[in-house]
Structure formats: structure tokens, C-alpha cells
Amino acid sequence: MAKLEIEIEEIGEVSVQEALSLGLTEGDLLRMYRKLVELRLFENRVEQLYLYEARIQGTAHLYTGEEAIAVGVARAIEGFGYIVSHHRGHGHALAMGIPPKEVMAELFGKETGVVKGLGGSMHVAIDPKRGALWASAIVGSGIPIAAGAALALRYRGERGVVVGFFSDGAANTGAFHEGLNLASFWKLPVIFACENNQWGMSMPARKSITCGRVAYRAAAYGMPGVIADGNDVLSVYKATKEAADRALRGEGPTLIEFITYRLKGHGVYDKATYRPKGEVEEWEKKDPLPRFEQKLIEAGITTEDRLKEVREEVAKEIEEAVKFAEESEVLEFDKLWEVVYA
Amino acid sequence: MSTGEERILTYAEAIREGLRQEMQRDESVVLMGEDIGAYGGAFKVTKGLLEEFGPERVRDTPISEIAIVGAAIGAAIMGLRPVAEIMYMDFLPIATEQLVIQAAKMRFSSGGKLRIPLVVRTQYSLGRAHAAQHSNFFPAWYMNVPGLKVVTPSTPYDAKGLIIGSIRDDNPVLFVECAVLYYGVKGPVPEEPYEIPLGVADVKREGSDVTIVAVSRMVHEALKAAEELEKKGISAEVIDPRTLNPLDRQTIVESVKKTGRAVVAADDCKTGGVTAELAATIVEGAFDYLDAPIVRVASPDMPIPFSPPLENRYMRWAKDIVEAVEGMV
Ligand SMILES: Cc1ncc(C[n+]2csc(CCOP(=O)(O)OP(=O)(O)O)c2C)c(N)n1
Numbered sequence: 001m002a003k004l005e006i007e008i009e010e011i012g013e014v015s016v017q018e019a020l021s022l023g024l025t026e027g028d029l030l031r032m033y034r035k036l037v038e039l040r041l042f043e044n045r046v047e048q049l050y051l052y053e054a055r056i057q058g059t060a061h062l063y064t065g066e067e068a069i070a071v072g073v074a075r076a077i078e079g080f081g082y083i084v085s086h087h088r089g090h091g092h093a094l095a096m097g098i099p100p101k102e103v104m105a106e107l108f109g110k111e112t113g114v115v116k117g118l119g120g121s122m123h124v125a126i127d128p129k130r131g132a133l134w135a136s137a138i139v140g141s142g143i144p145i146a147a148g149a150a151l152a153l154r155y156r157g158e159r160g161v162v163v164g165f166f167s168d169g170a171a172n173t174g175a176f177h178e179g180l181n182l183a184s185f186w187k188l189p190v191i192f193a194c195e196n197n198q199w200g201m202s203m204p205a206r207k208s209i210t211c212g213r214v215a216y217r218a219a220a221y222g223m224p225g226v227i228a229d230g231n232d233v234l235s236v237y238k239a240t241k242e243a244a245d246r247a248l249r250g251e252g253p254t255l256i257e258f259i260t261y262r263l264k265g266h267g268v269y270d271k272a273t274y275r276p277k278g279e280v281e282e283w284e285k286k287d288p289l290p291r292f293e294q295k296l297i298e299a300g301i302t303t304e305d306r307l308k309e310v311r312e313e314v315a316k317e318i319e320e321a322v323k324f325a326e327e328s329e330v331l332e333f334d335k336l337w338e339v340v341y342a
Numbered sequence: 343m344s345t346g347e348e349r350i351l352t353y354a355e356a357i358r359e360g361l362r363q364e365m366q367r368d369e370s371v372v373l374m375g376e377d378i379g380a381y382g383g384a385f386k387v388t389k390g391l392l393e394e395f396g397p398e399r400v401r402d403t404p405i406s407e408i409a410i411v412g413a414a415i416g417a418a419i420m421g422l423r424p425v426a427e428i429m430y431m432d433f434l435p436i437a438t439e440q441l442v443i444q445a446a447k448m449r450f451s452s453g454g455k456l457r458i459p460l461v462v463r464t465q466y467s468l469g470r471a472h473a474a475q476h477s478n479f480f481p482a483w484y485m486n487v488p489g490l491k492v493v494t495p496s497t498p499y500d501a502k503g504l505i506i507g508s509i510r511d512d513n514p515v516l517f518v519e520c521a522v523l524y525y526g527v528k529g530p531v532p533e534e535p536y537e538i539p540l541g542v543a544d545v546k547r548e549g550s551d552v553t554i555v556a557v558s559r560m561v562h563e564a565l566k567a568a569e570e571l572e573k574k575g576i577s578a579e580v581i582d583p584r585t586l587n588p589l590d591r592q593t594i595v596e597s598v599k600k601t602g603r604a605v606v607a608a609d610d611c612k613t614g615g616v617t618a619e620l621a622a623t624i625v626e627g628a629f630d631y632l633d634a635p636i637v638r639v640a641s642p643d644m645p646i647p648f649s650p651p652l653e654n655r656y657m658r659w660a661k662d663i664v665e666a667v668e669g670m671v
């Protein structure tokens with residue numbers, strides 16, 4: 001019988017010391033902390049705005065609990081990387097440097113929003129000049145698009161890499177299969193970043209990922225499969241950097257499964273009563289923010305007081321973003337005709 | 343259209359020449375699709391291009407329609423001008439989400455930040471005894487999609503000018519060829535590159551008694567019908583919209599205002615098809631000028647049968663158009 005060899009690289013928690021040896025500076029680590037806080041407080045505020053203040057309509061899929069992935073990835077590809085995002089993309093947008101006020105204004109449907117209020121929550125991570133290429137609200141569809149963006153880089157001989165974000169549910173779509181296979185077939189500089197947050201709406205990944213691990217599937221496409229700790233920003237950074245280096249060397253795509261957890265419901269209104277008792281509490285112990293705080297303090301890079309200041313600064317910024325969004329105008333309807341076609 | 347010594351090409355050759363000239367002119371034009379390289383494409387439209395431009399620019403893909411269109415979209419938003427080939431229009435529904443829900447929305451949903459200079463070429467094989475899963479033509483599905491353009495060339499001259507126009511367009515374009523025309527029609531095609539802008543209909547024949555608006559293969563049937571009708575003393579004007587979206591409604595409406603009668607003809611099924619939109623356009627724009635009800639000459643609302651005599655009976659021909667006109671004058 002023929003046998004498929006499945007070798008998975010597992011990247012566990014990465015210490016501050018190791019991170020520094022990988023090329024990050026103490027300043028980088030502090031900036032990454034600030035970003036994590038920005039993503040977390042942004043989502044906390046968004047949740048309030050929807051649920052308790054009813055100031056935003058439509059839906060939103062919160063990134064709460066998954067922040068380390070966007071922040072670690074964005075740092076690892078800074079200066080040469082692009083992303084394709086998905087429906088749970090607030091964190092991707094912020095991590096790529098789109099200002100919180102533009103993201104917030106987008107959620108409010110205002111013309112000052114990152115895509116003029118035409119996209120809303122599921123399309124906030126679109127700003128090509130910052131490397132955010134597109135955000136698909138159709139599960140899985142961004143995967144082949146990320147491959148194609150990488151093809152353009154390779155074709156022009158540009159030094160760059162594209163990260164296609166998706167979650168466990170998307171790993172069961174046809175687009176996943178076709179996109180990964182094509183990327184491997186052409187050896188494209190793309191990283192398939194699966195944010196395995198354990199759930200696809202109410203479908204648990206432990207059931208839907210029939211082979212046990214998303215990363216195992218990499219073997220079927222002849223590309224490296226990696227499992228990283230998606231709740232440790234440094235583990236994310238390390239895994240992404242390795243994959244990016246591989247891509248830049250011309251060695252093709254990597255599938256990384258970031259193990260994480262969706263701390264909130266699927267959308268803001270989902271109470272997620274289908275989750276087993278105690279699951280959230282278990283994962284809260286692995287919350288990426290306190291974990292990173294502790295590491296930074298233990299390594300003597302900063303102090304609890306200083307981090308508190310950071311949190312307060314960021315909270316103020318987010319309040320300003322809300323004010324900015326609220327005071328902005330809605331685009332005139334007739335202006336819509338200008339963006340149907342180029 | 344051209345003078346002096348006319349060079350005659352087939353429809354397939356004309357498309358190939360348009361592709362080749364755009365690839366020569368613009369390095370960012372890249373082809374991708376199944377068996378388009380050494381094989382030359384299922385209909386040999388891309389024959390010789392691999393040899394001329396190499397495998398980086400003429401890219402064979404696995405059988406992955408979603409990824410062909412998806413990757414072409416990704417390349418397009420990064421600044422390439424990809425031309426993706428979907429072998430049969432019947433396979434396009436597999437990739438329709440990519441084309442319709444991704445590509446066609448990108449300009450809009452990015453608030454105007456993205457440009458998507460993408461062409462998806464495909465063909466329909468009605469008339470080739472390919473049965474219900476290899477003969478379909480359903481352009482109306484895609485006409486219903488703002489953000490996407492739909493092109494349906496009928497002659498070699500138009501095919502070359504429109505493929506060039508489609509490649510140079512900064513929007514996603516669905517370019518639907520007709521397989522029986524590939525080697526079934528020949529016509530004059532200038533050697534130098536030329537662009538036909540999308541959204542401009544062409545009056546294929548002038549006339550004064552009736553307007554026949556026809557699409558793709560049916561343009562040729564309409565022209566044959568017009569000759570028949572001339573023998574009977576009826577002067578028919580034949581209009582080819584050439585692009586279905588944007589649709590040059592003005593040319594159609596003006597013609598009907600002049601003739602007072604209209605037949606609309608296309609190879610797709612009648613219900614919800616292209617002919618419905620064409621008829622509605624005429625009703626909206628020229629109702630007061632109509633001397634007779636509009637007649638639609640469209641395929642019957644059934645799957646396409648294999649058996650050649652049955653398929654032949656299923657299809658619409660010049661005689662159906664002649665009959666329609668005779669019924670209204
Ligand atoms: C093709 C498609 N099917 C269904 C949906 C509805 N839907 C939106 S998100 C979602 C769950 C996605 O799960 P996963 O891929 O794990 O992403 P997550 O929400 O966990 O980030 C579903 C079913 C959709 N948007 N697209």
C-alpha cells in the first residue's frame with residue numbers, strides 16, 4: 001500500500017529571548033503589545049456599540065482572542081507582505097496599519113471609512129497601499145485570490161509574499177483545495193494562514209476537520225504544514241517568518257495552522273450556547289494578551305504600570321475613533337455610480 | 343471596414359491574433375487555463391502562444407475552475423492583465439462565485455480602491471452535438487451583474503477588436519466566444535492592432551422595414567434572413583449589440599424608431615434570457631413607434647439534446663427569423 005508521509009512542524013510558545021534572537025527588538029515587542037491592545041479594545045468597543053448602544057447596524061464577526069495571529073503575521077511580513085482577509089477581518093485591518101478611525105467609520109457606514117462605507121464589517125481590511133488587498137465575505141474564496149496575487153509578485157520578480165487568511169471552516173471548501181493545489185503547482189510565494197479558532201459558526205473544527213488537523217492537509221499538496229500557537233504572538237511571528245523566508249527563497253507556499261480560539265460568538269449577536277461548558281474559561285487562561293504582558297514584564301522589558309499607560313492611551317484613541325466615525329457623513333448616493341466600474 | 347487587399351481570417355485566428363498582439367504590446371498580459379499551452383487550447387485558439395511567449399505567460403493549470411478565475415483575480419488586483427480561459431461556458435458556474443461575487447464587487451466594495459483588469463474567455467458549443475452539459479449559453483445570468491462586462495463577438499473583425507478592447511478595459515470582462523464560429527466564419531481582419539470599445543453596437547446591415555437585433559451566432563442567421571427577406575421586398579436592419587453589458591440601448595432603440603418593427607434573436611433559452619432584456623429595451627425606448635408586437639427568436643426552454651437532428655431542431659435558424667418577420671409585416 002502506498003503511504004503518505006505527513007511531517008508537521010510544531011512551533012510552540014516562543015520566549016522573549018528567542019524572539020530577540022530572531023531579529024525582533026525590544027521596541028518591536030512593545031509595538032506588538034500596543035497593537036494587541038488596539039485590536040482587543042477596538043473589538044470590545046465594537047461589541048458595546050452593537051449590543052448596548054445599538055449605534056452600528058448589520059453584523060460583525062469579532063476577532064477577540066485571535067489578535068496574536070494578525071499582529072504576529074503583520075510584523076513578520078512588514079515591508080514586503082500583502083494579505084487577503086476574510087469576514088472576521090477587523091484585526092487584520094488594524095494590524096496592517098489601517099487607522100482605527102477609518103475602520104470604525106467603515107463600521108458606521110461613513111464616507112471616511114476605509115472603503116467609504118460601502119463594505120462594512122466584512123470588508124474593512126482593504127487598503128492596497130498598506131498591503132491589504134481584499135477581504136472576501138464568502139468563506140474560502142479569498143484563498144485562490146491570495147495565490148493569484150502571489151503569482152503577480154513572482155511574475156514581476158518582486159520580493160514579496162502574500163498571506164491568505166481563513167479559518168477552519170474555510171479549510172473544507174473547494175476553493176481551499178484548488179487554491180492550495182494551484183499555489184503548490186506554481187510554487188507561489190504565498191502563506192496560507194489558517195486561524196483555527198475551533199469553530200465555524202456552530203460547527204466544531206474537531207468534527208469538520210476530518211483528518212484531525214488542518215495542517216495535515218498540506219501534505220496532500222506537497223507543501224510544508226506547520227502548527228503554531230496562535231495565542232502566542234511570538235510563536236505566530238516565528239512560524240510566519242520561517243514561511244516567508246521559504247517563499248522569498250522561491251520554495252513556494254506553506255500552510256500554517258494557528259491554534260486559537262474565538263472567545264466570542266460567531267457574530268456579535270450570537271450567544272454561542274452550543275459551546276461545551278467550561279470551554280471558554282479554559283481558553284481564557286490562554287488569552288494572548290495577559291500571556292504576552294507577563295512575558296514582557298518577566299523579561300524586564302517593561303513594567304505593569306507602563307503597560308497600563310499603553311492601554312489607557314489606546315482606549316483614548318479608540319474613543320476618538322468612535323467620535324470621528326459618528327461625526328462623519330454618509331457618502332452621497334449618486335457617488336456610488338462612480339465605483340461600479342473603473 | 344478595410345480597403346484594398348483584405349486579409350481573411352477565421353474567428354479563432356482573429357482572437358489568437360488579438361491575444362498575441364496584446365501580449366507583444368504589454369508584458370502584464372498573462373494567459374492561464376486548462377490545456378492552453380502545448381495543446382493550444384481545446385479549440386486551438388491559443389495555439390503557438392506558448393512557443394512564442396513561454397510558460398510564464400501562457401500558463402497551463404490543473405482542472406480547477408475556481409482557482410483559475412480566483413488566481414486571475416488576485417493577479418489582476420496586483421496589476422497584471424490576466425486572460426483566464428474556461429474551456430466551456432458550462433464549466434463557468436463552478437467559478438461563477440469568483441467572477442460574480444468576488445471580481446464584480448471589488449471595485450465597489452473597495453470604495454474605488456481596486457482595479458480589476460481581468461478577462462475570462464469562454465465559449466459555447468451549441469450546434470456541435472455536445473449535449474446538455476457542453477453546449478450551454480447563458481449570458482443573461484452575467485448581464486444581471488453590475489460590475490461585470492459581457493462581450494459576445496460574432497465576426498472575426500469584431501472578435502479581434504473586442505478581445506483587445508476587453509484586455510485594455512480595467513474591469514472584469516466575460517468574453518463569450520461561439521465554437522461553431524471558430525472555424526465556421528471567416529472575414530476581413532486588419533493586421534494592425536485595433537480596439538473596439540465595449541458598449542458600442544454595430545449595424546451589420548442597414549434596412550428600413552424591420553430591425554433584427556441578434557447576438558453571436560444568431561447574427562449570421564439574421565444576415566441570411568435579411569437576404570431572404572430582401573428577395574421578398576422586405577428591408578431588414580441587422581444590429582449586433584456586440585457587448586451585452588454595457589448594452590448600447592440607444593442604437594437599438596433608434597433603429598426600431600426608424601423601422602417600427604423588431605425581432606430579437608439569441609441562442610440562449612427564452613425565459614429570462616438575453617432576448618427578454620432586448621425586448622424590454624425596445625418597449626421602454628420605442629413603444630410608441632412599434633407597429634407590431636416584438637418577436638423573440640430564442641432557444642426552447644429545455645436542456646440541449648445530443649442527437650444531431652434533435653439539436654438541429656432545437657436550434658434557431660434564419661428561417662425562424664424570416665417567419666417571424668413575415669408574421670409582422
Ligand atoms: C460560502 C459560504 N458559506 C457560508 C457562509 C456563511 N458563514 C459565514 S462565516 C461562516 C463560518 C465560517 O467559519 P470559519 O471558516 O471557521 O471562520 P470563522 O468564522 O471561524 O472565522 C459561515 C458558515 C459564507 N459566508 N460563505
Ligand SMILES: [Mg+2]
Nearest residue numbers: 167168199200
Ligand atoms: Mg473558525
